[in-house]
Amino acid sequence: MTAATSIARERPDDAKLRAGQALVALDMERVNRLIIERLDSPIALIPQLAGHLVAAGGKRVRPMLTLLAARLAGYDCERGARHVKLAATVEFIHTATLLHDDVVDDSHLRRGLQTANAIWGNKPSVLVGDFLFARAFQLMVEDGSLEVLAILSNASAVIAEGEVAQLMTANDPETTEDRYLEVITGKTATLFAAAAQVGGVVAERAPAEIEALRTYGESLGIAFQLVDDALDYSAREVVLGKSVGDDFRDGKITLPVVRAYQQGTAEERRFWRRTLEQVEQREGDLAHAIALMERHGALNETFTRAAGYGERARAAIEGFAPSAAKSAMLDLVDFCIERAH
Amino acid sequence: MTAATSIARERPDDAKLRAGQALVALDMERVNRLIIERLDSPIALIPQLAGHLVAAGGKRVRPMLTLLAARLAGYDCERGARHVKLAATVEFIHTATLLHDDVVDDSHLRRGLQTANAIWGNKPSVLVGDFLFARAFQLMVEDGSLEVLAILSNASAVIAEGEVAQLMTANDPETTEDRYLEVITGKTATLFAAAAQVGGVVAERAPAEIEALRTYGESLGIAFQLVDDALDYSAREVVLGKSVGDDFRDGKITLPVVRAYQQGTAEERRFWRRTLEQVEQREGDLAHAIALMERHGALNETFTRAAGYGERARAAIEGFAPSAAKSAMLDLVDFCIERAH
Numbered sequence: 001m002t003a004a005t006s007i008a009r010e011r012p013d014d015a016k017l018r019a020g021q022a023l024v025a026l027d028m029e030r031v032n033r034l035i036i037e038r039l040d041s042p043i044a045l046i047p048q049l050a051g052h053l054v055a056a057g058g059k060r061v062r063p064m065l066t067l068l069a070a071r072l073a074g075y076d077c078e079r080g081a082r083h084v085k086l087a088a089t090v091e092f093i094h095t096a097t098l099l100h101d102d103v104v105d106d107s108h109l110r111r112g113l114q115t116a117n118a119i120w121g122n123k124p125s126v127l128v129g130d131f132l133f134a135r136a137f138q139l140m141v142e143d144g145s146l147e148v149l150a151i152l153s154n155a156s157a158v159i160a161e162g163e164v165a166q167l168m169t170a171n172d173p174e175t176t177e178d179r180y181l182e183v184i185t186g187k188t189a190t191l192f193a194a195a196a197q198v199g200g201v202v203a204e205r206a207p208a209e210i211e212a213l214r215t216y217g218e219s220l221g222i223a224f225q226l227v228d229d230a231l232d233y234s235a236r237e238v239v240l241g242k243s244v245g246d247d248f249r250d251g252k253i254t255l256p257v258v259r260a261y262q263q264g265t266a267e268e269r270r271f272w273r274r275t276l277e278q279v280e281q282r283e284g285d286l287a288h289a290i291a292l293m294e295r296h297g298a299l300n301e302t303f304t305r306a307a308g309y310g311e312r313a314r315a316a317i318e319g320f321a322p323s324a325a326k327s328a329m330l331d332l333v334d335f336c337i338e339r340a341h
Numbered sequence: 342m343t344a345a346t347s348i349a350r351e352r353p354d355d356a357k358l359r360a361g362q363a364l365v366a367l368d369m370e371r372v373n374r375l376i377i378e379r380l381d382s383p384i385a386l387i388p389q390l391a392g393h394l395v396a397a398g399g400k401r402v403r404p405m406l407t408l409l410a411a412r413l414a415g416y417d418c419e420r421g422a423r424h425v426k427l428a429a430t431v432e433f434i435h436t437a438t439l440l441h442d443d444v445v446d447d448s449h450l451r452r453g454l455q456t457a458n459a460i461w462g463n464k465p466s467v468l469v470g471d472f473l474f475a476r477a478f479q480l481m482v483e484d485g486s487l488e489v490l491a492i493l494s495n496a497s498a499v500i501a502e503g504e505v506a507q508l509m510t511a512n513d514p515e516t517t518e519d520r521y522l523e524v525i526t527g528k529t530a531t532l533f534a535a536a537a538q539v540g541g542v543v544a545e546r547a548p549a550e551i552e553a554l555r556t557y558g559e560s561l562g563i564a565f566q567l568v569d570d571a572l573d574y575s576a577r578e579v580v581l582g583k584s585v586g587d588d589f590r591d592g593k594i595t596l597p598v599v600r601a602y603q604q605g606t607a608e609e610r611r612f613w614r615r616t617l618e619q620v621e622q623r624e625g626d627l628a629h630a631i632a633l634m635e636r637h638g639a640l641n642e643t644f645t646r647a648a649g650y651g652e653r654a655r656a657a658i659e660g661f662a663p664s665a666a667k668s669a670m671l672d673l674v675d676f677c678i679e680r681a682h
Contacts, residue, residue, distance in 0.1 A: 043505045100471060104464045123445045126467055127504045130441060133471070134497035137478055141491045146482060149490065153478035160472035164384045167464055 016335035017059065020328035024067040027077055030084045031063050035091060038135055049116050049128045053095055056113045061224070061332070062094050062195045063087035068332070069199025069213050072317070072325035082202040085143050090195045092136035093152065097159055097191075099129035104163070105250065148198050155194035162186020171251040171279065173261040173272045180258055184225040185218070192221030212316050216329065219313035224336045226306035229254035230299050231339075233290050245286040251276040255305065259298035260289075268292055303337075310337045357676035358400065361669035365408040368418055371425045372404050376432060379476055390457050390469045394436055397454045402565070402673075403435050403536045404428035409673070410540025410554050413658070413666035423543040426484050431536045433477035434493065438500060438532075440470035445504070446591065489539050496535035503527020512592040512620065514602040514613045521599055525566040526559070533562030553657050557670070560654035565677040567647035570595035571640050572680075574631050586627040592617040596646065600639035601630075609633055644678075651678045 021028070035054055039047040070083035077083055099116055101107070103125050108118040117125040133156070140149050166183045169175045196217030200210035232247040233256055247254055253276065261272045274280050275289065293299050310333045320326050362369070376395055380388040411424035418424055440457055442448070444466050449459040458466040474497070481490050507524045510516045537558030541551035573588040574597055588595055594617065602613045615621050616630065634640050651674045661667050 041502055043502050043509070045505055045509060046502065097471075100467050104467055122463075123508055124505060126441050126445055127501055127508065130438075130470075130474070131498060131501035131505065133474060134494055134501055137490070137494035138498055141487060141494050144487060146485060146487070149478070150482045153475055153482050156475035157472060157479055160468055160475055161382055161384050161387065163468045164386055164465060164472065167468065168384070168386060 014335075014339075016331045016338065019324075019331050020064055020068055023071070023324050023328050024064060027067045027084055027087070028060065028064065030081075031060075031067070031087045031091065034084060034088045038088065038092075038139065041131070045120070045124055046128055046131055049120055049124055050095065050099075050132055052113075052119070053098060053110075053116055054091070056110070060091065061336075062191060063091045064332070065192060065195040065217055065220075066090050066199045068325050068329050069196040069217075070202050071199075072320055072323060072329060073200045073203030073205045073209065073213070075199070075203035080202070082143055082145075083199060085139055086148060086198045086202065087195075089136045089139040089143075089152065090191065090198070092132045092139065093156060093159075094191060096129040096132040096136070097163070097187075099125045099132070101163070103129075104167070107246075145201065147201050151194050151197055151201070155190045158186050158190045162188075162190065169253050171277050172253060173257060173269070173276050175253045175258055177255065177258055177262075180253065180255055181222070184222060184229075188225040189218045189221030192224065193218035196220075209319070212319060215316040216313045219309045219316060220333060220336055223306040223309035223313065223333070226255060226302050226309065227337060227339065230256055230302040230306070233293055234299055245289075248275070248286050248289055249281065251279045255302045256293050256298040257289075259301050260293045260296050263296040263298075264292065306337050310334075355676070355680075357672045357679065360665075360672050361405055361409055364412070364665055364669050365405060368408045368425055368428070369401065369405065371422075372401075372408070372428045372432065375425060375429045379429065379433075379480065382472070386461070386465055387469055387472055390461055390465055391436065391440075391473055393454075393460070394439060394451075394457055395432070397451065401432065402677075403532060404432045405673070406533060406536040406558055406561075407431050407540045409666050409670050410537040410558075411543050412540075413661055413664060413670060414541045414544030414546045414550065414554070416540070416544035421543070423484055423486075424540060426480055427489060427539045427543065428536075430477045430480040430484075430493065431532065431539070433473045433480065434497060434500075435532060437470040437473040437477070438504070440466045440473070442504070444470075445508070448587075486542065488542050492535050492538055492542070496531045499527050499531045503529075503531065510594050512618050513594060514598060514610070514617050516594045516599055518596065518599055518603075521594065521596055522563070525563060525570075529566040530559045530562030533565065534559035537561075550660070553660060556657040557654045560650045560657060561674060561677055564647040564650035564654065564674070567596060567643050567650065568678060568680065571597055571643040571647070574634055575640055586630075589616070589627050589630055590622065592620045596643045597634050597639040598630075600642050601634045601637045604637040604639075605633065647678050651675075 036051070039050050039054065041047060064087075066087040067077070067083055071077050075083055098110070102110060102115040103117050103122045107115050109115060116128070136152070137149075140152060162183055162185070166187055169179055169183060193214045194217070197210055197214040200213040229247065232244065232254070234244070257272065257276065261269060264272065271288065271292070275285050313333045314330055317326060317329060377392070380391050380395065382388060405428075407428040408418070408424055412418050416424055439451070443451060443456040444458050444463045448456050450456060457469070477493070478490075481493060503524055503526070507528055510520055510524060534555045535558070538551055538555040541554040570588065573585065573595070575585070598613065598617065602610060605613065612629065612633070616626050654674045655671055658667060658670060
């Protein structure tokens, strides 16, 4: 990918998100109300700290997945409330993992705002994360479905495994592509998969259809993460709410690095080992890293892979009859892949 | 309490634990096997890190509560396996909170061994804690009782609230006794209560009997924590696996401090504020703190309070017919109160 195509990718594409957002706007308001209601605690710091992160918002892609999947699967979203409760559950689990991630990564900026650990310190971030995780399970118990509880407790275990696996591949440029895919499947795609899957469960669809929703969510999640990792070497700061090069500075091993390293000369490999393994970085290193990635087409390849997973996501829900929800879910795939803005 | 009675309290009393341990020895072996089985993960660091803590062992008081309560309540412990699964669940939740506690408190020693965070760092400790918490819910889902899931998800939320509350009272010697009791009820007694309660649930006892087991566990937990907090100013190091004065050095506010502060002169209060609020400590401060506690009978009062909760625990299970399990549970009360060795 040349610098020109890199810039061409950097166009806003929120339009692709808008149809879905409009379709579930009322549901999402119910989700937001429920989240605020269930953040409540006599311990004032809990709603304060968790509220900071929840209010910062982001695009609520995960709960949107639950709401859209439930609608696609024919759940009565006007009279029913299960999809709302489970979308809030998914957001609680996601928020808990973000709180812990930011502690683990020692991050100070997320979505353009200071992280909770930067404001309140690591200690309450760890504990409020635990609280949110427990709250998520309380919501599921209220919902009363053991199938949902199984899906989301399994997902939670796999997410934690993915995070530990990521820790262990950190700073190792010899990480293989398979290993990298395992890590992002665990830490990101698993919750996307579960979020979509439970939408099918509340609609009481057949196992094969619930499995199709799971595949859709998982493929979308992998595509989402691949694009995220590529954007860390190409996006403008204002979009990500984090600086370009964050992953580089942290010595994080992502697909663009894996690809550039694999195809690199001995000298280039020495560069990657110095900057990412020993995390000995000098001025100009980030620019050189990006140049090496461009030379080996590593960013382009990452975007191409993402597009492939997007295709898999689209194919997974092919069997569902056309509907506004289905269109929105197809648009969501475009959004995840094209949000290179 | 004089120094002499303080030393008199310091006699081993593990005998009080032995009847219970013998009674559930086979069950506990099954619990240990299940724990090891379910710690397994393709991510090697997970069983390694969690295994370190689980192997360090401690007295397994919480899973023992589940096993004894199930037996007391008439569950078929030979043919059934639910009590074993739920005892392992309780231990997983406990271990998860220990991992996170040690990160939050920056502890380096637990049960006489280096803490996981001291060996592997904070990052994997946070994430493996999350993994264990998720595993606990997976075990409950396998058990299949929504009642158990409700008890332990509620307990998990209250524990996290208690931990955050403790963080907020940290270093504040103006903390009231009520506030202190709220904190230890949340962070310690709630899991004791839930552990005993689920024993009654698997035996399908009437709600009033399950509630009695909950009260037993809660009272025992409060007594246990009160004694723990008093021992931090009086026990010999080898017993606790931590140094006398750990709480003091951390500026932790426990009942002995609250009592000594409340009854202290203006000059004494300045001492407490310097040492615990500003955590400005000099040689001889710990000895002076202990002397002030003795002067105001603060340690004695704490042990007396513990005995009162012990009485409440005994009374709670009065209605159950005599049995070996009941005797062991009464002995367990003695153990928690008299383990001032």
